[in-house]
Amino acid sequence: MDTRTGKLWGDQYPFERNHLQRTMTLIGLGGVFAVTVILLVHAEFTSVLGISLLCAGVVAAFAAVSRHRYVQETRLGFVILRTRGGRFVLGSALAVAAVSVLVALLVLLE
Amino acid sequence: MADNEVMGFDGDAERGSRSPRGVYDEGREPDPLYTLANERTYLSWLRLAVTLLAAAVAIDRLFLEQPWFGSQILALGLVAIAFGTCGLGVRRWWATERALRRRQPLPGFGAPLLAVMAILLAVAGVTVLVLTPQG
Numbered sequence: 001m002d003t004r005t006g007k008l009w010g011d012q013y014p015f016e017r018n019h020l021q022r023t024m025t026l027i028g029l030g031g032v033f034a035v036t037v038i039l040l041v042h043a044e045f046t047s048v049l050g051i052s053l054l055c056a057g058v059v060a061a062f063a064a065v066s067r068h069r070y071v072q073e074t075r076l077g078f079v080i081l082r083t084r085g086g087r088f089v090l091g092s093a094l095a096v097a098a099v100s101v102l103v104a105l106l107v108l109l110e
Numbered sequence: 111m112a113d114n115e116v117m118g119f120d121g122d123a124e125r126g127s128r129s130p131r132g133v134y135d136e137g138r139e140p141d142p143l144y145t146l147a148n149e150r151t152y153l154s155w156l157r158l159a160v161t162l163l164a165a166a167v168a169i170d171r172l173f174l175e176q177p178w179f180g181s182q183i184l185a186l187g188l189v190a191i192a193f194g195t196c197g198l199g200v201r202r203w204w205a206t207e208r209a210l211r212r213r214q215p216l217p218g219f220g221a222p223l224l225a226v227m228a229i230l231l232a233v234a235g236v237t238v239l240v241l242t243p244q245g
Contacts, residue, residue, distance in 0.1 A: 018146050021153040028160045035167060085128035089152055089203050096159050096196040100189050103163050107170045107185040 015070050022088065023063040027056050029095060036102045039110065133204055137211030148206045155199025162192035180241035187234060 034052035038045055128134040166188040173181035205217045 014143050015146055018149055018153070021150055021157075025153050025156050025160065028157065028164075032160055032163050032167065035164075039167070039171070086130050086133055086203070086207070089149065089200060090130065092156055093196050093200045096156060096163075097193065099163060100159075100193045100196075103166050103170075103192075104186060104189045107166065107182055107189070110170065110174070 013071060013074055015074070016067075019063055019067050019070070023060060026059050026092070029092075029099060030055055030059065033099050033102065036099065036106055040102065040106050130204075133207045133211070136208050137213065140210040140213075144210050145207065148203055148210065151206070152199045152203040155195055155202070159192040159196040159199070162188045162195065166192070178241075180238055183241070184234070184238060191230075 030052060034048055037043065038048045166185040169181055169185045169188065202217070208214075209216050
């Protein structure tokens with residue numbers, strides 16, 4: 001299989017869009033989580049916002065590292081795709097469920 | 111390489127090392143582009159769920175000064191729909207991935223689901239209008 005970049009996708013690897021969408025979705029979910037926690041525990045806005053921004057930075061850094069790994073693996077012939085499973089799908093669904101419970105608590109308790 | 115595959119992908123999955131087993135113990139490894147596309151569709155469902163949660167928080171804050179039964183119902187309803195949206199996304203990702211691996215036709219979205227959504231939205235709208243305090 002030919003996996004050289006530039007042939008089929010220009011400078012874009014097939015998983016680029018997945019990475020971007022994963023990162024943006026997780027940052028969005030993190031934002032809703034942060035706002036809900038701030039409102040729920042009446043936390044100091046600036047401190048929680050600062051921590052949230054730090055966490056968003058960590059997520060972006062993980063995305064960058066993950067992208068680098070995918071590039072390496074793609075050059076070896078999509079090895080990573082043979083081992084990638086559904087953990088992200090199930091884990092992110094659990095995270096949404098947890099944030100949903102927090103939002104429901106916010107609506108009921110406040 | 112099969113007719114409907116964009117890239118050749120030889121070799122089978124490392125069985126037993128991937129979860130969920132219900133998906134990855136089935137069939138053969140599909141074209142990587144298809145599984146990536148399947149995940150992007152799931153991510154779209156997830157973004158819809160996140161947006162609905164944000165809307166629920168916004169509605170809760172909007173009626174903070176004058177709490178109203180209808181606003182709580184609406185906010186909780188949005189949370190419930192977000193929960194369902196996420197579950198639906200996982201279910202469809204699961205079914206599609208299995209179908210891809212088994213080289214079977216992909217599951218359809220189905221008009222009934224859209225009809226149910228339309229009815230639920232209409233009922234929610236009527237409920238909000240009826241429960242809105244007049245004057």
